[in-house]
Amino acid sequence: MSANRPAAVVVLAAGEGTRMKSRTPKVLHDICGRSLVGHVVSAARELDPRHLVVVVGHAGEKVTAHLAERHPGIRTAHQAEQRGTGHAVRTALTALDEDLSGTVVVVCGDTPLLSGDALTALAATHDADGNAVTVLTAEVPDATGYGRIVRDGGGAVTAIVEHKDATPAQHAIREINSGVFAFDGELLTEALGKVRTDNSQGEEYLTDVLGILREAGHRVGASVAIDHREILGINNRVQLAEARRLLNERLLEQAMLAGVTVVDPASVLIDVTVTFEPDAIVHPGTQLLGATHLGEGAEVGPNTRLKDTTVGDGARVDNSVAESAEVGDGALVGPYAYLRPGTRLGRKAKAGTYVEMKNATIGEGSKVPHLSYVGDATVGDHTNIGAASVFVNYDGEVKHHTVIGSHCRTGADNMFVAPVTVGDGVYTAAGSVITKDVPAGSLAVARGQQRNIEGWVARKRPGSAAAQAAEAVSERATGEN
Numbered sequence: 235m236s237a238n239r240p241a242a243v244v245v246l247a248a249g250e251g252t253r254m255k256s257r258t259p260k261v262l263h264d265i266c267g268r269s270l271v272g273h274v275v276s277a278a279r280e281l282d283p284r285h286l287v288v289v290v291g292h293a294g295e296k297v298t299a300h301l302a303e304r305h306p307g308i309r310t311a312h313q314a315e316q317r318g319t320g321h322a323v324r325t326a327l328t329a330l331d332e333d334l335s336g337t338v339v340v341v342c343g344d345t346p347l348l349s350g351d352a353l354t355a356l357a358a359t360h361d362a363d364g365n366a367v368t369v370l371t372a373e374v375p376d377a378t379g380y381g382r383i384v385r386d387g388g389g390a391v392t393a394i395v396e397h398k399d400a401t402p403a404q405h406a407i408r409e410i411n412s413g414v415f416a417f418d419g420e421l422l423t424e425a426l427g428k429v430r431t432d433n434s435q436g437e438e439y440l441t442d443v444l445g446i447l448r449e450a451g452h453r454v455g456a457s458v459a460i461d462h463r464e465i466l467g468i469n470n471r472v473q474l475a476e477a478r479r480l481l482n483e484r485l486l487e488q489a490m491l492a493g494v495t496v497v498d499p500a501s502v503l504i505d506v507t508v509t510f511e512p513d514a515i516v517h518p519g520t521q522l523l524g525a526t527h528l529g530e531g532a533e534v535g536p537n538t539r540l541k542d543t544t545v546g547d548g549a550r551v552d553n554s555v556a557e558s559a560e561v562g563d564g565a566l567v568g569p570y571a572y573l574r575p576g577t578r579l580g581r582k583a584k585a586g587t588y589v590e591m592k593n594a595t596i597g598e599g600s601k602v603p604h605l606s607y608v609g610d611a612t613v614g615d616h617t618n619i620g621a622a623s624v625f626v627n628y629d630g631e632v633k634h635h636t637v638i639g640s641h642c643r644t645g646a647d648n649m650f651v652a653p654v655t656v657g658d659g660v661y662t663a664a665g666s667v668i669t670k671d672v673p674a675g676s677l678a679v680a681r682g683q684q685r686n687i688e689g690w691v692a693r694k695r696p697g698s699a700a701a702q703a704a705e706a707v708s709e710r711a712t713g714e715n
Contacts, residue, residue: 240357241285241336241419243278244326247271247343248291248313253470259293260468261343262300265478266485267505267523270468271297273346273481275305276506280350281339281357285330288343289313289322318437319413320429327423334419337361340440342413344468346477347484352464353414359457360416366452367422367444369394370414372462379469380410381441383456391454394441398434409458411441412465416457421447481506489516494528497535511547529563543573546581559591562598580615593633594625597640609633610652614640620664621646639674 251260261271268276271288278286290297291313301308311329313322323340337360339353352370360368369391371383377397382404384393394411395404425446429438448454459465468474485506486499493512496502501518507525514528517535522528526540529547534540536553543556546563554568558575561567564582571585576593579585583596586603594608597615602608606619610627613619617638625636626649634652638644642656645664650656657674666680691701 239336240281240283240339240416241334242326242330243281243283243286243339243341244323245271245274245278245286245288245341245343246319246322246413247274247297248289248294248316248322249344250292250316251344251469254474255471259297261297262293263468263474265346265474266481266503267507268346269300269304270346271301271343272304273506274341274343274348275301275308277348277350277353278339278341281353283339284336285309285332287311287326287330289326291316291322318431318435319440320426320438320442323422323440324426324438327426334423336419338417338419338422340413340415340417342467345413345465346468347464347466347481348412348414349464352459356414356416356457359455363455364453365416365455366418366447368416368455368457369444370412370416370459370465371409371456372412372459372465373408374410374462375408377405377408377410381413382407383409383411385409391444391456392448393445396433396435396439396441410465412459413467414465415440417443418452421452425450502535538568554585611636611638611650613638614642614658616640617642618644620644620648620662623648623650625649626651 247261249260254260254263262269287309288301289311294312298310301310311326313325327334337357339357341348356368356370379397381394381396382400383391384395384404386392422443425443428446429442431438433439444454463480466477468477482503485504486496486502489510490496492510494510495515498518502516503521505523508522509527511528511530513531515533519537520535521539524542526542527544528534529545529549531548532545533550534545538551538553539555541557543559545551545561546565548563549561549565551561552568554571556573559573559577561579562581562583565579566584567573570588572590573585574592577591578595580596580598582599584601584603585591588605589602590607592609594611596613599616600613602619604621606623608625610633611625617640623644627633636650636652637655639656639658639660641658642660644662645666647665648662649667651667651669654668654671656672659675660672661677662668663679663681666678668678668680672678691704695701
């Protein structure tokens with residue numbers, strides 16, 4: 235256990251976020267694979283606090299359910315009436331109802347770029363300086379809308395003034411409040427009882443705690459963020475898109491520094507949960523989502539979307555879509571393939587051009603080169619599935635399974651009507667509809683016999699272009715004789 239382990243982290247996520255103009259609560263909007271509040275919770279957990287509580291209010295049931303599903307173990311406190319940030323923190327501390335001696339960190343639930351490193355630095359500064367409260371601040375190019383940090387001649391923090399309450403001189407200040415604080419827990423609890431509501435919003439401002447503690451003779455300090463973009467809050471869709479861009483750039487930079495080649499970072503989207511091995515290559519127009527993993531030397535893209543998909547060492551996925559799929563070492567996918575959930579390609583297997591697979595296991599070295607659908611199937615090793623093959627798996631009520639053995643060569647334009655099993659070493663004729671099991675080593679032919687009716691075109695389509703072409707052939711043959 236860390237000696238600087240906070241007593242609690244409080245995440246403020248009760249606001250409605252009306253400027254998002256959405257039925258979805260603001261903190262549940264997603265960027266890079268996590269909700270806004272999910273990013274904040276993940277950063278807060280890096281502090282390893284004794285308690286982690288999220289204050290919910292607007293659509294509280296949705297937010298609570300989301301946290302329970304995606305971030306189990308998180309406590310929530312319901313702020314029935316949103317009466318300001320000070321009131322929200324009081325709600326959280328009341329819900330904890332435990333000894334809070336030590337540091338209490340307060341963060342906003344709409345700051346997805348906030349990193350665990352920034353929170354760790356804040357807590358360390360708070361402990362090292364012996365402050366009653368330490369505020370995370372940043373120097374920003376445009377401070378509009380933010381609370382301003384007011385300092386005295388010696389540089390000490392004397393107050394945080396909300397934008398709506400600031401004087402013209404205070405509006406010129408560029409150092410702003412991030413909304414992230416580290417407090418002495420016992421002093422915070424005492425000071426919250428003294429916060430007033432005589433301000434333009436009639437709310438309990440958490441920032442007023444700084445003035446209360448300072449007037450009581452306690453030390454108020456600040457920790458300046460290295461990168462002001464980390465503290466950016468989200469209030470509308472424009473800011474949401476900007477945060478997504480910044481986080482995406484951060485994630486791609488981390489991947490490249492870890493040995494991944496990203497050919498065109500500006501056109502690649504990535505989630506925080508994506509992982510890589512060295513020497514993976516990502517081409518332009520690629521989206522890597524969810525729990526996707528790229529193995530060593532794997533090559534993905536261009537124009538590829540992978541979600542919750544594992545790509546093995548040295549595998550190649552080109553102009554394709556895959557979800558909840560596994561691509562084995564050295565396997566080939568695409569171009570223009572679609573791997574649906576449950577698809578597993580073995581080592582050096584292939585799902586080629588315009589191939590769709592679902593709940594299918596393809597053995598080592600086996601190939602489905604083009605224009606085929608393979609659903610609810612198991613294909614053995616080193617088998618080739620002919621072009622334009624369809625695994626007919628659905629009878630209108632139930633999905634059935636097809637098994638194709640190893641070292642098979644199935645003809646083009648085959649249909650395998652499940653449930654059916656084709657043994658090892660089988661050949662099937664082109665155009666066959668396989669409805670019965672085929673023993674190992676057999677040739678299966680399931681099609682009508684060809685019958686040629688000579689002279690049919692001349693009799694049934696006289697004068698047509700086809701008839702004239704056939705007549706010309708006949709005349710040439712007569713002349714040659």
